[in-house]
Amino acid sequence: MARPVVLVTRKLPPAVEARATRDYDARLNPDDRIYTADALLAAAAGADAMLICTSEKITADLVSRLPASIKAISTFSVGYEHIDVAACRARGIVVANTPGAMTEATANIAMLLMLGAARRGYEAQQMVRRGEWTGWTSTMLLGVDFSGKRLGIFGMGRIGQAVAQRARGFGLTIHYHNRRRLPAGEEQGAVFHASLDSLLAVSDILSINAPSSPETRHILNTAAIARLPDGAIVVNTARGDMIEDATLIAALTTGKLRAAGLDVFAGEPNLNPAYLALPNTYLLPHLGSATIETRDRMGFMALDNIDAVLAGRPAPYPL
Template sequence: MKKKIYITRKLPSVVIEKLANDFDIYMWQEEEQAVPRDVLLEQVKTADGVLTMLTETIDTEVLDAAPNLKVISNMAVGYNNIEVDEATKRGILVANTPGVLTETTADLTFALLMATARRLVEASGYLREGKWETWSPLQLTGMDIHGATIGIIGFGRIGQAVARRAKGFNMDILYYNRSRKIEAEEEMGATYADFETVLKKSDFVCLLLPYSPEVHHLISKNELSLMKKTAVLINTARGGIVDEEALYQALKNKEIWAAGLDVFEKEPVDLDHPLLTLPNVVTLPHIGSASIATRINMAQLAADNLRNALLQAGPVMKVNKPDGW
């Protein structure tokens, strides 16, 4: 009898075909809509493995409903949507998809930085709304990127990939991380500094660290007050790292110059969110890894993690190490 796997979002057929010979596959058939909670709870009752998205909260309620569950494969680098400690206690392996989205997310981070600094979204709207009637010396002027100082908070794979791009723009690179990365410093000419120094000295502050309760609202009123009035905050990590009310006030009161946000505390973000009313904020719908090739690679890695774990047939990108794994 084949093991059952449940997939919480419709994935490309090329990914599913590689699972079909070994498993009974049940899959939510919508691409743009998250699986309803009641459907998820029903499907996991008989599942040996689930392939999840960040949109699914895999908490105690789900784990209680899934007595046969052995593997949770998250199609993301982050896994704050999963109660990993509880899964570990129950002997359930949790896997993720690091590596495959590093360069694509770094591309998006730098694109967001550039769009925010040079006011590209605002300028496009200016043209489309028929406001472009003449040239003037200070019309839609932004901040220079070349030669500026970038401060990277979180110097893992993606942080270092962003630093490589910054090097090409002749930027001074500061970073803060829980541990120093000596080899990366030498490769990119990056300088390690404490958290407050990075905030104070950077023209661009990029948040690229994993989310955990310890970094909830890491950037709040006090941290924003340390930044330059001409500084730009870029967040392509997780929304919960930033106190959004404090950021709104800082931007509204011109305590910092602008922000570029790919992530929010609540996603999808409400259309009446105050940050969406400000002209000096560029907002995106969490598209950091959204290239066609990368999303297919992520789906394939998530499927491979699930298959290899359940069949003990190959490597798995493990988040935890429960007994028996």
């Protein structure tokens, strides 16, 4: 009997592709090309399920044109703003993601960004690599300590809580704003703020960890940055569209903000080029989940979803 066909839209880690080819007639993408909508539809012909990434925009129009054979769409991500979930449900297609898979890795990257921004990591790297380091001086590349500083976390979900856990070890006091206050036992001494404005006012360092949504788009805008303490540091490992780039760049240029650590950007990989000219930005190319263990876990969870649906069971991680 023919095996179910699964379309894998991007090149995935070897262990993930090995499992997919072991269990399915897997249509892989060894060249890691980005599918156009028409190419994606052609590749999905006769497939039973799709394992997609955030690069594939599953719009209502595309869903209406998908072959009737598609029973499940499993995304290699936690975020799912690239999928019209309602349109999929209307067609009877199960949509699922990989919640919690990248919590630890992303929290670690947030701390890397904080440290890199606070301790002028980019400038230090450039000084060494360009041969401009001529020896120790007492005033060379002075950064700021964490001890006694206030970390404001916008979005206290899994990743926000993991960031808080790590930050406590550096002596940071934790404040947060979330849609709902955490139970007292989960706060671990963190101070809840009912409004983002209140959080901003006490954030010597602001870490953005909330999901992207129409409500959070450009949430860090002119008014928000004005409420931050002078010399604050901004860190973003969530989504680039939550920051109003021109405003953040202006604040970094004038000195209103000390530094920024950014792993995500609006329109990435085509980020605003003004960031590149700023010495007080510590920039990474969307590395939040980029560890072997995390990417394998994401792929296995995505396949777990497909396994269940094609076997007639509920997906373990449905949307």
